[in-house]
Structure formats: C-alpha cells, structure tokens
Amino acid sequence: MATFMDVHRGMKGITADQLKEAHEADLAVQQEEGVQFERAWADPASGNVYCLSEAPSADAVRKAHERAGHAPDEVNPVPYSV
C-alpha cells in the first residue's frame, strides 16, 4: 500500500453536502479496488478537490473514483509526508 493525493478539477460551486456525498460514494466502492480514502478537501471557487488515500496503485485510486462516478484529473503518489 502507498499514499496518494489525487486532484479533481472543474468542481466549481461544489457544496459541503456534495463533497460529503462524493466521499461516501468513494467509501461505498473502495473495497473493490483495495483503496482506503482518508480525507478530501474542496475549493468551490477554483473547483479543485484534493483526496488523500492509501491504495495499492494510482490505477486503483483512479478506478475506485471512476466506480463512484467521478474520475480524477490527476493521481499523484506521495511517498513522503510530514
């Protein structure tokens, strides 16, 4: 397992409820790809959403988000953290 930060763009106007619903949709399907979504942060002004996860690969993160109905624009492994 490794740590990933993925980014969704173009989510301008996203609400707190929509972020919560999207995260719950991720949690509902994550096991099928072996992913554990941990946190997500949304900026309704820029439309950027950042998601932190533990997963076997970037592809698994992408597939889990796709299953939940929202493919990410970037998936970055982040092997180092403080």
Place this chain on the structure above:
Amino acid sequence: MATFMDVHRGMKGITADQLKEAHEADLAVQQEEGVQFERAWADPASGNVYCLSEAPSADAVRKAHERAGHAPDEVNPVPYSV
C-alpha cells in the same frame, strides 16, 4: 482562520529529508504570518508538494512559505473537508 491546500511544483527528486527540512523551515516562521502548517505530502516523481495549513488568508500562507524560502505555485482555500 481558514483551511488552505497549497501546491509547490518543480520539486522533482525531493527527498524525505528535504521535505522534513522544508516543513521545519515553515514551522520556524509561520507565527510571523499567523499560519499553522499541519501536513505536507511530496511526490519526487512529479515534483509536486501539497501542504495543508490553517491561516488567516491565502496571502498569509504565501508569505510564510516565501519567508521559509519556497514560494508556492498555488494556494487554494479549501473551506469544505471530510
């Protein structure tokens, strides 16, 4: 205070030690701008570094990082999180 996710690009090859040193440099100056840096995640392959902070403004985050010697490329407020 609000929550911010900022992004540094072009940090290809960053090591775990360099991330730790950069974060410590942020912690050393953050009080001057009223910022509290919380977490940071680095991808040496893409060169992206993501920093999570609590701060009075995006400008305060930018100034604190500048004082520490590493201006961010983006500072996004992230009012919603899960």
